[in-house]
Amino acid sequence: MAIGPTINDIKEITAALSLKLKLDYTNYAFSFLRRRLALIYCTLKIKKTETFLEDIQTGKVTQDFCYFFPVAEDELFRDPSFWRSLRTKILPALGDNLSFWFPELVSAEELYSLLIILEEEKLTHKAKIFCNIQSCQRIEELKQGKISLKNIEIHKSNFKRLELHSKFEDFFTEDNAYAVIDEGLMQNVAFLNDNYFNCIPNQQIACTLFRNRMLYYNGKMQCQSEKYLHQCLGKGVFMVLGIKEQISKENELLFELFDNSEQIYQVL
Amino acid sequence: MQQNTAVKYKAIVMGGSAGSFSVVSKILSNINPDFKYPIVICMHRLKHIRSGLVEGLRLKSNLPVIEPFDKENIEGGKVYLAPSNYHMFIEIDATISLSTEEVYNHSRPSIDHTFMSAATSFREKMVGIILTGANKDGAMGMREVHVRNGYTIIQDPATCDVQTMPNASLQLFKPNKLLSPQGITDFLNSL
Numbered sequence: 001m002a003i004g005p006t007i008n009d010i011k012e013i014t015a016a017l018s019l020k021l022k023l024d025y026t027n028y029a030f031s032f033l034r035r036r037l038a039l040i041y042c043t044l045k046i047k048k049t050e051t052f053l054e055d056i057q058t059g060k061v062t063q064d065f066c067y068f069f070p071v072a073e074d075e076l077f078r079d080p081s082f083w084r085s086l087r088t089k090i091l092p093a094l095g096d097n098l099s100f101w102f103p104e105l106v107s108a109e110e111l112y113s114l115l116i117i118l119e120e121e122k123l124t125h126k127a128k129i130f131c132n133i134q135s136c137q138r139i140e141e142l143k144q145g146k147i148s149l150k151n152i153e154i155h156k157s158n159f160k161r162l163e164l165h166s167k168f169e170d171f172f173t174e175d176n177a178y179a180v181i182d183e184g185l186m187q188n189v190a191f192l193n194d195n196y197f198n199c200i201p202n203q204q205i206a207c208t209l210f211r212n213r214m215l216y217y218n219g220k221m222q223c224q225s226e227k228y229l230h231q232c233l234g235k236g237v238f239m240v241l242g243i244k245e246q247i248s249k250e251n252e253l254l255f256e257l258f259d260n261s262e263q264i265y266q267v268l
Numbered sequence: 269m270q271q272n273t274a275v276k277y278k279a280i281v282m283g284g285s286a287g288s289f290s291v292v293s294k295i296l297s298n299i300n301p302d303f304k305y306p307i308v309i310c311m312h313r314l315k316h317i318r319s320g321l322v323e324g325l326r327l328k329s330n331l332p333v334i335e336p337f338d339k340e341n342i343e344g345g346k347v348y349l350a351p352s353n354y355h356m357f358i359e360i361d362a363t364i365s366l367s368t369e370e371v372y373n374h375s376r377p378s379i380d381h382t383f384m385s386a387a388t389s390f391r392e393k394m395v396g397i398i399l400t401g402a403n404k405d406g407a408m409g410m411r412e413v414h415v416r417n418g419y420t421i422i423q424d425p426a427t428c429d430v431q432t433m434p435n436a437s438l439q440l441f442k443p444n445k446l447l448s449p450q451g452i453t454d455f456l457n458s459l
Contacts (some may be wrong), residue, residue: 212368
């Protein structure tokens with residue numbers, strides 16, 4: 001039977017992970033670490049923390065950890081009003097530089113939402129999209145272009161709210177239990193198999209999509225992340241957070257609010 | 269039981285399904301304007317409707333009603349309503365953390381998640397209140413509040429439109445009080 005990690009276990013595990021994966025896991029929100037590691041213990045059937053620690057150090061479980069730890073988005077076009085803003089406000093403001101960056105992409109839904117908006121605007125061939133993903137398995141899944149049909153009604157309902165000219169079926173074909181995205185939409189997507197503190201895109205970015213990622217950080221790590229992204233991105237670059245996230249008070253002079261209701265910022 | 273009401277609480281945490289709107293409205297419209305504790309509410313709501321609910325409660329409430337941002341501090345005399353399509357957790361430092369983690373009990377926000385985290389953070393220094401509702405979400409969380417010696421109130425099923433939620437809690441533990449909506453308001457105003 002699987003066990004859950006204690007407070008001391010969590011401290012030891014996050015320290016080991018930070019060393020191994022070169023990302024500060026000790027500054028994720030503690031309650032999130034407790035929930036997420038409990039889920040990982042259960043999923044990977046971990047019976048002893050000592051064994052788990054050894055497997056982290058040898059690298060045996062790091063790919064599994066990178067797959068299960070981050071929270072995957074489960075809706076295409078979550079918050080449709082944001083995607084409308086992207087289409088009607090951000091895209092017209094970008095000019096010729098249509099380079100997008102997902103510093104911490106977890107699942108297909110967020111990426112495919114962007115690809116569909118770009119295709120609707122006939123911009124697919126001009127755009128370049130960079131995605132940092134730590135899990136090799138996630139990258140392979142994303143390359144296959146599949147999303148589960150489990151939430152298909154939610155996907156379609158969100159899509160309808162966008163009021164696009166195209167139909168949902170214009171972008172996907174059904175294949176058993178999956179909807180498969182038109183592979184032509186993926187032509188300019190580049191995957192970076194590392195975290196965004198260690199690896200960044202090799203060209204100037206115009207818009208960074210970082211929605212609902214800092215929810216899982218504590219205040220210290222959020223501040224560090226904002227400062228780091230500010231350094232990486234040039235003046236005027238768009239940075240999008242989740243609708244219930246805000247730039248921390250400490251860094252509010254580094255970013256300017258572009259759209260209050262959708263939490264879209266621009267780098268100052 | 270009398271001893272519990274004498275201690276200072278860090279928060280009042282309330283949960284109910286979408287149908288509990290009228291009960292929550294009634295409580296907030298009759299609560300003392302100088303009520304000193306924070307009230308945290310997790311109510312089931314439509315995923316894709318961002319506005320309306322908080323505005324509706326603001327119209328009725330004697331206290332300011334806030335749909336919090338992530339990492340917002342919880343302050344006395346304010347009402348915090350879980351945003352749609354986010355789980356809402358209470359941290360040990362009395363801040364709110366939001367999450368897009370998996371739907372739980374067919375719900376996001378899930379009442380169990382809010383109660384569980386509040387019970388961990390506040391232990392005996394909280395009041396947990398479960399209201400009318402059509403599924404079992406919240407029952408396990410209320411049990412956790414009870415186990416950690418928080419003060420527990422279940423809306424009297426006889427006064428509920430749908431009894432599933434309070435009955436699910438009653439099957440798991442014996443609450444400190446079983447009250448009508450008016451009784452809940454009177455209790456809060458007596459704190």
